[in-house]
Amino acid sequence: MRPFVYNANPARVIFGSGTIKQLPDESNRSHAVHVETLLSSAGIESAGQFNGATMHTPLDVTEKCLEIANERKADGIISIGGGSTIGLGKAIALRTDMPQIVVPTTYAGSEMTPIIGQTENGAKTTQNTLKVLPEVVIYDIDFTLSLPSGLSATSGINAIAHAVEALYSQTGNPVIDLMAEEGIRALSRALPVIVENKEDLEARSDALYGAWLCATCLGLVGMSVHHKLCHVLGGTFNLPHAETHTIVLPHALAYNAPKVPDAMAKLARAFDNEDAVEGLNVLLSKLKVKRGLKEVGMPEDGIDKAADLAVKNPYWNPRPIKREGIREVIRRAWAGEPARSDF
Numbered sequence: 001m002r003p004f005v006y007n008a009n010p011a012r013v014i015f016g017s018g019t020i021k022q023l024p025d026e027s028n029r030s031h032a033v034h035v036e037t038l039l040s041s042a043g044i045e046s047a048g049q050f051n052g053a054t055m056h057t058p059l060d061v062t063e064k065c066l067e068i069a070n071e072r073k074a075d076g077i078i079s080i081g082g083g084s085t086i087g088l089g090k091a092i093a094l095r096t097d098m099p100q101i102v103v104p105t106t107y108a109g110s111e112m113t114p115i116i117g118q119t120e121n122g123a124k125t126t127q128n129t130l131k132v133l134p135e136v137v138i139y140d141i142d143f144t145l146s147l148p149s150g151l152s153a154t155s156g157i158n159a160i161a162h163a164v165e166a167l168y169s170q171t172g173n174p175v176i177d178l179m180a181e182e183g184i185r186a187l188s189r190a191l192p193v194i195v196e197n198k199e200d201l202e203a204r205s206d207a208l209y210g211a212w213l214c215a216t217c218l219g220l221v222g223m224s225v226h227h228k229l230c231h232v233l234g235g236t237f238n239l240p241h242a243e244t245h246t247i248v249l250p251h252a253l254a255y256n257a258p259k260v261p262d263a264m265a266k267l268a269r270a271f272d273n274e275d276a277v278e279g280l281n282v283l284l285s286k287l288k289v290k291r292g293l294k295e296v297g298m299p300e301d302g303i304d305k306a307a308d309l310a311v312k313n314p315y316w317n318p319r320p321i322k323r324e325g326i327r328e329v330i331r332r333a334w335a336g337e338p339a340r341s342d343f
Contacts, residue, residue, distance in 0.1 A: 004173035009114060009219050015139040026101055026136045047074035055241055056119040056234055057087040066092055083108035083241060090116045090132035100134040105144060107155040107207060109162055109215030111137045117231060124235025139212060141204050149198045153287040154242035156191045156207055159214040160184050161249045165224050166217035167263035168256060170316045176221055179213045184270035186210030192286045224317040226252035232309045237298050246289050250280045250339030251329045257341040259319040277339050292336025306330050
């Protein structure tokens with residue numbers, strides 16, 4: 001067995017159906033006295049509500065929310081929603097040190113990470129600090145039942161992307177490998193069912209369980225070229241986060257495939273296919289998701305700009321980052337071609 005270091009992030013996770021009922025108790029545990037109106041029945045006063053969360057956490061939105069929080073002397077944050085909502089809560093925590101309780105309603109995974117991405121003047125930057133790691137995460141399956149099938153699919157692939165890159169991370173370890181493979185397997189099994197019946201409780205439970213495992217991977221090890229590309233594309237062209245991850249992932253995986261045979265074997269098992277890239281292609285076909293960046297608003301003349309930005313200050317990656325290869329990854333993702341490992 002290879003030598004490794006494993007560190008777990010300090011967070012309290014509550015998982016199940018109807019777990020939202022534990023929110024008042026968790027709020028008191030976190031010393032967040034003024035919270036959402038949802039808590040009023042428990043005699044806990046709300047300092048206010050902000051419903052303006054926006055993709056990629058733009059600075060101007062954060063400043064508006066922070067102004068309200070300061071005016072009303074809020075002393076805790078409850079974020080109920082997907083990645084944009086959770087990201088805004090993190091941005092406030094970064095600036096105030098207020099405790100956070102998060103109730104995720106999608107599979108994006110930000111709730112389990114000390115990572116925050118913020119956008120200013122069209123450029124997205126990321127930061128890793130425990131100041132933004134939520135103290136409590138409440139996973140309530142019931143809160144995912146209304147998530148539309150299409151968004152469930154792309155949000156689930158977003159989660160899978162975290163685990164895919166964890167399997168070949170420079171800082172990976174056997175514990176993370178177990179979580180990643182199990183998380184991918186659970187989501188791959190659940191998402192096709194949810195696309196056909198979004199209220200299937202067993203599938204929703206499996207998906208949320210898988211998303212938690214994948215998010216834990218994201219929070220504990222470094223990411224690589226896929227996440228770099230998605231940050232560049234999302235921040236530069238204001239593309240939808242989950243759909244961008246969904247479109248780029250098979251091509252980023254195909255780019256790295258020749259250099260990560262052990263990870264590819266684990267992925268093949270998780271996707272229940274002899275070939276991991278083909279297994280992911282098959283899953284995306286079942287989910288009926290968009291496959292081209294051109295379908296979500298990226299202009300063709302942005303391919304070269306994206307390639308230039310992607311090779312600037314690159315993340316560690318198992319395969320060297322070369323502009324020609326990265327440009328071809330982006331071109332194939334833009335065109336919506338099936339992924340293939342022939343870079």
